[in-house]
Amino acid sequence: MKKRAFAAVSVIGGNFLYALTVKLFLLPAGLVTGGTTGLALTANFLMGISISAFVLVFNILMLILGWLALGRNFAFTTLASTFLYPLALEFWGRLLSDFVLTEDLFLCTVFTGIGIGISLGMVIRAGASTGGMDIPPLVINRFFHLPVSVSMYAFDVCILLSQAIFQPPEKLLYGIVLVMIYTLVLDKMLLMGTTRTEIKVVSQKSEEICKAILKQMDRGVTLIEGESGYLHHKTQVVLSVVSNRELPRAEKIIREIDPESFLVVSRVSEVKGRGFSLKKHYR
Structure with missing residues (x-):
């Protein structure tokens, strides 16, 4: 019972921390990033779609895809994050409104990487999945046996490049650094306390x-x-x-x-x- 309660708190806390990181550091500095959030930034620029609304719809579509291709058990592990993350984005957006902590590119890149890495680590250590763009690489691996890491990096590169159409090259370079930081922090989180x-x-x-x-x-x-x-x-x-x-x-x-x-x-x-x-x- 305690383990389930701790896992639930970790999943909820991880998603709210992820959303808070995006609100406080990623959006004010106009940083580029990969994953579902990166796609949402592109959609927001091209079509004016709300970031939280895009993430919610996209996550639901990916949840259905995961259910059909990977089975019911996998879908259950992504169910919470499918709805929690976009809801948390909307919550922090309304609560903090126009509040800006800092617009310094370097600070925002570092703290966005740390925040995303920690939040993803919390969710994954709880045995859950963050859903969204995590699902297509798993589906490709299931049917075409392409390594998950390869397709995941390929998707992230494409998403980063899609934001290059409305962001200066400097922001793209910061985005690459951002992905590297949260990858390193995530690795440390997954091994924390077990070495x-x-x-x-x-x-x-x-x-x-x-x-x-x-x-x-x-x-x-x-x-x-x-x-x-x-x-x-x-x-x-x-x-x-x-x-x-x-x-x-x-x-x-x-x-x-x-x-x-x-x-x-x-x-x-x-x-x-x-x-x-x-x-x-x-x-």
């Missing part, structure tokens, strides 16, 4: 190191049978995963037991299981 550090230790005192990590750090350890490549001596590799903050302590424990041990430290993007995503069981 851990993997430790592999090759030592003749593997048993002692194993017991020390278990006792002093309360972290799980796996012993892997190994063999040295040159002399073919049998050995054991100590494998453990710790939090990033625990790494210095783990290294100190290992060096105190065996200063000559061979230590490999790697960053892993996600860890699930006992002690991390599940509670520990002690016997």
Whole structure:
């Protein structure tokens, strides 16, 4: 129940943050962007259509397309964002009216990228989809097996170019920077809180190191049978995963037991299981 409530809050908060970012930073600076918002900006310039109205109609059409091509379950994950984002745009538009925080191009580009990246990350981490222009690449992948990332970037480039007809080249360059910023922030958001550090230790005192990590750090350890490549001596590799903050302590424990041990430290993007995503069981 708590997880569902948190997911619902994340989806609602993510869509309202996205809309607020567009209202405070993207529109005042006249920036170009990709996705459904980029299409709406072009439609607004060419035909005078309200941005929120265009986004709502387009999202509904894409929802129907997703339902027909990708199935009912996928459509349910996009249902909330289909209506929340355009409604949030209209809400912030009426609430803030003509309020302008800043028109500085650099500041607006940076904060638009950060805001969009965080808001998309909130929605995706909740297990939902933002809908809109996210759906056509998935449909193309379903029927033509073209990588989603390739078609998504192709659509974004076309949408950016469509805005070049009413925006100066400088704005187009800022738009490219904007897409790069929110892509990087989104990647960080999706990995936030899940990165851990993997430790592999090759030592003749593997048993002692194993017991020390278990006792002093309360972290799980796996012993892997190994063999040295040159002399073919049998050995054991100590494998453990710790939090990033625990790494210095783990290294100190290992060096105190065996200063000559061979230590490999790697960053892993996600860890699930006992002690991390599940509670520990002690016997």
